[in-house]
Amino acid sequence: MSFPQTLLGLLESAPRHGYDLKREYDARFGQQRPVKSAQVYSTLSRLHRDGAVTVVGVERVDGPDRTTYALTADGVTHLERWLAEPEEATPYLQSAVYTKVVLALLSGRPAAHILDTQRTAHLTVMRTLTERKRSADLPTTLACDFSLFHLEADLRWLEHTAARLDRLAKELS
Amino acid sequence: MTEPLLSATDLHLSFGTTTALAGASVTVQPGEVLALLGPSGSGTSTLLHCLAGILRPDAGEVRFCGTRIDDQGDEARSRLRASSFGFVFQFGSLVPELSAVENVALPLRLAGVKRRPAEDRARVWLDRLDVAGVGGKRPGQMSGGQGQRVAVARALVGNPRVVFADEPTGALDTLNGDLVMEELLGAAREQGASVVVVTHEARVAAYADREVVLRDGRLTADAVVA
Numbered sequence: 401m402s403f404p405q406t407l408l409g410l411l412e413s414a415p416r417h418g419y420d421l422k423r424e425y426d427a428r429f430g431q432q433r434p435v436k437s438a439q440v441y442s443t444l445s446r447l448h449r450d451g452a453v454t455v456v457g458v459e460r461v462d463g464p465d466r467t468t469y470a471l472t473a474d475g476v477t478h479l480e481r482w483l484a485e486p487e488e489a490t491p492y493l494q495s496a497v498y499t500k501v502v503l504a505l506l507s508g509r510p511a512a513h514i515l516d517t518q519r520t521a522h523l524t525v526m527r528t529l530t531e532r533k534r535s536a537d538l539p540t541t542l543a544c545d546f547s548l549f550h551l552e553a554d555l556r557w558l559e560h561t562a563a564r565l566d567r568l569a570k571e572l573s
Numbered sequence: 574m575t576e577p578l579l580s581a582t583d584l585h586l587s588f589g590t591t592t593a594l595a596g597a598s599v600t601v602q603p604g605e606v607l608a609l610l611g612p613s614g615s616g617t618s619t620l621l622h623c624l625a626g627i628l629r630p631d632a633g634e635v636r637f638c639g640t641r642i643d644d645q646g647d648e649a650r651s652r653l654r655a656s657s658f659g660f661v662f663q664f665g666s667l668v669p670e671l672s673a674v675e676n677v678a679l680p681l682r683l684a685g686v687k688r689r690p691a692e693d694r695a696r697v698w699l700d701r702l703d704v705a706g707v708g709g710k711r712p713g714q715m716s717g718g719q720g721q722r723v724a725v726a727r728a729l730v731g732n733p734r735v736v737f738a739d740e741p742t743g744a745l746d747t748l749n750g751d752l753v754m755e756e757l758l759g760a761a762r763e764q765g766a767s768v769v770v771v772t773h774e775a776r777v778a779a780y781a782d783r784e785v786v787l788r789d790g791r792l793t794a795d796a797v798v799a
Contacts, residue, residue: 516793519786526779534755548776555775559612562788 402496403435404443405482408452408475409503415456415470418444429499444469452478483514486521489551497554501561505569515562519555526551576639578603578767579735584623584633593619594630595790601735606758606768608781616790617771618739624769625658625737626650638734655683659728659766661757663740666724667712673699673723674708680731698726702756718749725757729764736761738770742777754780 410416410424418440426434444467447453452475457468471479483504487496497518504511529544529551536544561568577600586594593616601607601624609617622628623635626642627650635643637657642650659680660666667676677695682688699705702722707715715723721741728736738757742750758780761768770781778784786793 512793516786523775523779523784526775527781530776530779548779552775563612 402482402499403439404447404452405479406499406503407440407443407447408471408479409483409499409507411453411469411471412476412479412507415468417459417466417468419466428502429495447475451475483509484517486517489518489522489525489554497558498561501565501568502572505565505572511565511569512562515558515565519558522551522555522558575602577601577636578605578638579624579769580636581620581624581630582634582636584620584630584635586619586623586628586630592790594623594633596633597787597790597792598633599624599785599792601767601769603734604762604765604767605783606761606770606781608778608784609769609771609787610773610775610778610784611787612773615787617773617787619790620787621737621739621769621771625660625735626653655680656731657734659731659733659736661721661724661728661736661738661741663743664717664720667720667727669712672709672711673704673715673719676712676723677726677730680727684731694730695726698730699723701760702726716749717745718752721745721749721753722756725753725760728757729760729766732764733766735767735769738768740771740773742772742774747776750774750777 406425406429407421410421416424418437421444422435422437422440425440444453448455448469451472453469454472455467456470458465459468460466483500497514500514501511504514526548529548533541533544579601580599582598584594584597585592595616597616597620599607599609599620609620611617619628623630623643626635626637626645629643633643634641637653642653645653667673668679671679674692674695677698678688678691681691681694686694696705696708699708702725704719704722704726707719707723712720712723721744725741728738736757741757742753745753754777758768768781770777772778
């Protein structure tokens with residue numbers, strides 16, 4: 401899943417502690433499914449172990465210690481690689497692509513490229529399914545059609561979003 | 574890489590203050606099916622019309638079989654279209670006063686073929702596209718799907734080198750749209766014709782070997798798939 405990379409994206413603008421990250425994640429991406437605090441802290445621990453983030457401070461304010469994390473150069477590389485790769489073209493991937501678009505815009509990266517790359521990945525799979533239909537029986541054809549219609553719906557969202565990137569960037573800033 | 578059958582290089586075209594093409598370049602290989610994909614107003618139809626010699630760009634060039642065609646006069650481009658290109662449009666491209674057989678025979682009649690052999694060939698194509706039963710009917714008496722299959726037959730009857738299709742399934746439901754695309758591409762591939770299809774539907778673009786995506790008169794992607 402893309403949660404670790406999302407945390408890296410949220411850390412890019414400034415160092416933060418886990419509670420801050422949870423609040424921003426929930427506000428931007430988790431309105432319907434807020435992330436559990438334990439998942440944030442365990443993910444930060446793994447990212448720290450893997451060298452993608454580093455600890456830049458520990459403070460105590462009327463409670464437990466708050467560890468502040470910052471993105472490392474390795475973390476930036478990891479984030480950029482993830483942003484540049486298309487998601488596997490399966491139905492219902494909207495939220496993963498949406499997350500990438502928002503993080504790209506927040507960091508001043510070209511979000512249109514994410515949509516273009518994803519469109520190409522989607523059409524490649526759709527072309528394979530269409531080719532499979534050419535010599536297929538009806539059950540196989542209808543199974544291919546099921547995937548084609550769902551992938552097409554994703555692509556309609558991609559085009560819809562591509563036409564509104566400038567406005568989205570303004571509203572996010 | 575073989576020499577492209579058709580190519581457009583750095584095309585610019587404006588209609589008054591509206592820019593339709595702003596530096597579009599594309600190539601079509603022999604036998605290739607190319608989709609021009611983009612939302613309404615992105616320049617896809619304008620690019621197709623320039624490739625087909627219907628419109629002349631303000632700048633840039635279009636070549637067919639290595640010969641520049643955008644600088645040729647109306648008559649020469651009209652001859653080229655009649656001899657080498659076939660067309661399928663979204664709707665309304667059949668002559669309403671003519672029967673299906675007469676519509677399909679029309680390109681051959683305009684090329685000087687006598688009525689009987691032209692209509693015989695037209696009937697073969699209507700049969701091939703599974704619409705022989707509407708041969709005597711006029712366009713207003715056919716369903717949308719039947720009308721588009723008749724239009725496909727008319728586009729292919731003259732053995733064109735390139736078929737240009739502008740939103741060929743735009744007025745059809747998905748089932749009839751699939752049938753029209755399968756028949757158009759099946760027949761074109763059998764004849765070795767290239768196809769350039771304008772669409773805003775990804776499912777239609779997925780029938781192509783390759784797609785180029787236009788936005789605001791420019792190409793945003795040119796995916797090559799083996």
